Amino acid sequence: MPVTAVLILAAGTFAIRIAGPLLRDRVTLPEKVQELMSASATVLLLALVAVSALTNGKQFGGWALAIGVVVGGVVAWRKAPFVAVIVLAAATTAGLRLLGVA
Amino acid sequence: MAAVALGAAVTGASFGAISVGSGLPWWMPVLMSVAIFAGGSQFMAVGIVAAGGSPAAAVVAGLVLNARHLPFGLAIGDVLGRSPLARVVGSHLLIDESTAFAMAQKDPARARAAYWACGVALFFSWNVGVLVGALAGQAIGDTATFGLDAAFPAAMLALTLPSLKDARTRNAALTGAAIALTTTPFLPAGVPVLLALVGLVAFRTKKKEEAPCPSPQS
Numbered sequence: 507m508p509v510t511a512v513l514i515l516a517a518g519t520f521a522i523r524i525a526g527p528l529l530r531d532r533v534t535l536p537e538k539v540q541e542l543m544s545a546s547a548t549v550l551l552l553a554l555v556a557v558s559a560l561t562n563g564k565q566f567g568g569w570a571l572a573i574g575v576v577v578g579g580v581v582a583w584r585k586a587p588f589v590a591v592i593v594l595a596a597a598t599t600a601g602l603r604l605l606g607v608a
Numbered sequence: 609m610a611a612v613a614l615g616a617a618v619t620g621a622s623f624g625a626i627s628v629g630s631g632l633p634w635w636m637p638v639l640m641s642v643a644i645f646a647g648g649s650q651f652m653a654v655g656i657v658a659a660g661g662s663p664a665a666a667v668v669a670g671l672v673l674n675a676r677h678l679p680f681g682l683a684i685g686d687v688l689g690r691s692p693l694a695r696v697v698g699s700h701l702l703i704d705e706s707t708a709f710a711m712a713q714k715d716p717a718r719a720r721a722a723y724w725a726c727g728v729a730l731f732f733s734w735n736v737g738v739l740v741g742a743l744a745g746q747a748i749g750d751t752a753t754f755g756l757d758a759a760f761p762a763a764m765l766a767l768t769l770p771s772l773k774d775a776r777t778r779n780a781a782l783t784g785a786a787i788a789l790t791t792t793p794f795l796p797a798g799v800p801v802l803l804a805l806v807g808l809v810a811f812r813t814k815k816k817e818e819a820p821c822p823s824p825q826s
Contacts, residue, residue, distance in 0.1 A: 507632055507654065509639070511663035515653060516643035518667070519674045524699035526681015527688055540679045545811050547673045548771040549784040551648060551764050553804030554655050554669075556785035559761040563660045563797045571758050578762025582769055588615065592622050595762030599755030 568608040574599030612705055613729045616647075617737035622763055623650060624741025625748070629756040630658035634742040641738040645700060645731060649673045651764050658760070661798020669801055680707045687716070687723045701727025776812050783807035 559575035561567045578595030586594075620641065627637035632654065640650050649670035656666040681702055687710045688698030701724070710723035748754055772778045784807025788800040795803070 507636055507640075507657045507666070508663050509636075511653070511657075511667050512636070512640050512643060515649065515667045515670045516640075518671045519644055519646055519649065519677070520700060522671070522674050523677050523681055523702040524695065526678055526683070526702070527685050527695050527699060530682050530685040533682065535679055535682060542808060542811065543676045543679060544771070545777045545780050546805055546808060547648065547676050548768055548777050549781045549804055549807050550652065550669055550673055550801060551768040552772070552781040553784045553788035553801045553807075554652060555761045555765045555768065557788050557792055557800055558655055558659055559758070559765075560789060561659075561792050564793055567757075570755075574755055574758030575761045575765065578758065579765045579769070582762070582766035587618075588763070588766055589618050589622070591766045592626075592759045592763050596755035596759040599758035600753060601755075603753065603755070 570599045570602035570607045573602060573607075609709070609726055609729060612726070613733040616705075616730045617733040619647060619763075620734040620737025621741030621744070622759070623647065623654075624738040624743075625745035626741075626756055626760050626763065627654045628742050628745030629748055629754070630654060630760070634746055637738050637742045638735070641735050644670070645734070646670075646674050646677070646703065647734070648764075648767055651760070651767070655760055655764065656798045656801060659797045661801070662796065665796075665798025665802060669798070672802075672805070677702055680704075683707070684710055684723070687719050689720065698724070698727070701731060703727065703730065705730055780807045780809075780811035783810040 555575070557563075559567070560572055574595045574597075577598040578591045581594050582588075582591045623641070624634075624637045627640075628634055637650070637654070640653070644650055652673055653666040653670045656669060657663060681699065684702070684707055688694050706723050706727040709726040710719045713719035713722050748756070768781075772781060784804030787806055788804040791800040791803055
């Protein structure tokens with residue numbers, strides 16, 4: 507993660523944020539565009555979840571990893587606190603690896 | 609608001625620890641959190657780079673993710689205050705939570721107070737959390753042994769679940785995830801995640817028929 511990339515992302519994010527208050531008097535976004543924007547955020551996040559849970563970047567990433575993420579997902583779905591989700595997912599994967607599951 | 613701030617601190621600590629676990633120096637998640645201050649895109653960027661993706665893909669994905677702040681800013685507008693300094697500083701504090709707190713207030717003065725209180729509180733709790741997590745993460749050695757590679761997607765899944773309740777968003781997201789998974793063996797890391805946006809063709813905007821005939825008195 508180069509510093510340049512962080513700074514570009516930071517500058518771009520700031521530009522997006524300040525555009526709203528500055529353009530407010532002149533621009534109204536169609537509802538359809540707003541819906542697409544929020545849907546695209548979810549699409550990107552779930553795609554990254556799928557790729558990083560099931561692959562190592564090229565092929566299947568192993569059962570220990572996949573099962574750990576599924577456990578975390580189920581726990582999150584049952585409204586467990588965020589920390590519990592993370593700890594249980596990591597612990598499941600670590601435990602499975604300890605047992606020799608790839 | 610204290611509960612929200614505490615939640616941000618904990619999420620920040622996870623972000624710090626996971627980032628360091630994925631191989632970044634401790635100050636990198638700290639710099640990201642101060643400068644970007646948008647948790648989802650930070651997780652996203654680190655996740656893409658950790659998976660071997662290019663920084664360019666990470667930046668593009670992060671920006672698309674943060675595009676949702678534009679309608680927030682349009683909706684919230686003058687709540688920040690009209691002076692240039694208030695707009696610059698206030699814009700940096702524009703996040704899901706501060707927007708929600710401000711929108712919940714009808715009175716403009718109270719909305720402004722709520723916005724700034726929430727934004728400032730979360731800025732501090734988030735960054736302190738990230739710093740603590742990053743330093744703690746340094747103490748952890750081999751990340752695969754501790755299953756930290758599972759913590760990352762699990763954290764993002766937890767962030768995503770509430771939006772998946774909406775059936776149209778869920779269809780688009782599942783289509784996108786399928787596209788990303790099937791293209792992963794053939795494309796450079798990071799690109800499949802961006803390609804998932806094609807899944808938006810499965811997104812149907814809400815039909816207007818929910819109010820079939822506007823009644824005269826409304």
